[in-house]
Amino acid sequence: MPRLDGLAALPYLTEHSKVIMVTTFDDDDYVDAALGGGASGFLLKDAGAGLLIAGVKAAANGDALISPSLTLDLLSRRVAASNADTHILDRLSKREHEVAKLVASGQTNQEISETLFISLSTVKTHLGSIRARVEARNRVEIAAAMWESGVMNRPKG
Template sequence: MIRVLIADDHALARSGLSAMLGVQPDIEVVGMTADGAEAVADARRLRPDLVLMDIRMPKMDGIEATRRIRGEPDAPAVLVLTTFDLDQYVYEALRAGAGGFLLKDAPPGQLAEAVRTVAGGQALLAPAVTRRLIERFLSVPPGGGAALERLTDREREVLTHVGWGRSNAEIAEALHLSEATVKTHLSRVLTKTGLRDRVAAVVFAYEQGLVRVGEATRRSPG
């Protein structure tokens, strides 16, 4: 059972999200809160598997709440709710440790699947959300850095493909490798760079200049 804490300052939004998740046989809503400070406290008290986090809340916004929650030992995953076109803080939420994003108007099935994905330790990179967010809000500094230089050529290549938003299967096909080998290379990339997860790897690829704004869309398969 996936235990979920909902943090949103709108009562109707909390109720709607709870109703959509409550009908899922493998998801349990263990708490709801209206501000970021309470979300941090409730995450410690309730020990959920995932926090569904709004960005704009009183007392403490969702970015700072995410940073504090993800900084705790055995921290739950965080799935950020965003309106995308209005929120200009999404990139900071990535840096704070969010595992992915969900648009507020997502249908029930997509919401449940996003919860399962992020709670399972995978990044929700899909594609049109995460990539467009990064391309819109990220200013890319010059490439380089000690962490990048610790990577082998193949590891850099895999990281670049991750930055383009490709799945392990797509990377394996493009580089003529097995998926297991791609996973191994990605694991080494995360270890050598100290990155948390795949979302952080995408941000890092942009920051280091391996991927340029707009390039992900042009390079993506299909």
């Protein structure tokens, strides 16, 4: 981009639309700055057309998509920087907690619906409530909250 790089342009673009960063840069600071600046996704250029289409659909639905190769590093950094803010998760009902854990494990809405034997619209309703209760803008932030809380690192039982 001749006048502004993607990060500099981001605040101007997010005022009017959803933005998915598509770049060759997989630098941790660049990823964090893009997501912190309001990007609805972050994909590497070599991700392929299928993932780009999924990213556009996710953004259109109010969700976010991060290149799989970046996701674990992103979550690890957020966990390391966190003070394990578990009180946020105390705001969730038992079912919302189950849905949030499945989001954090990478399941799609359809997969969550099938796993919990609930309708797709019920999954979406729970996600809206979860976003409001944990003050998350999208699925990525819901997943991050779950990982930051340490709940994803606890043994099942």
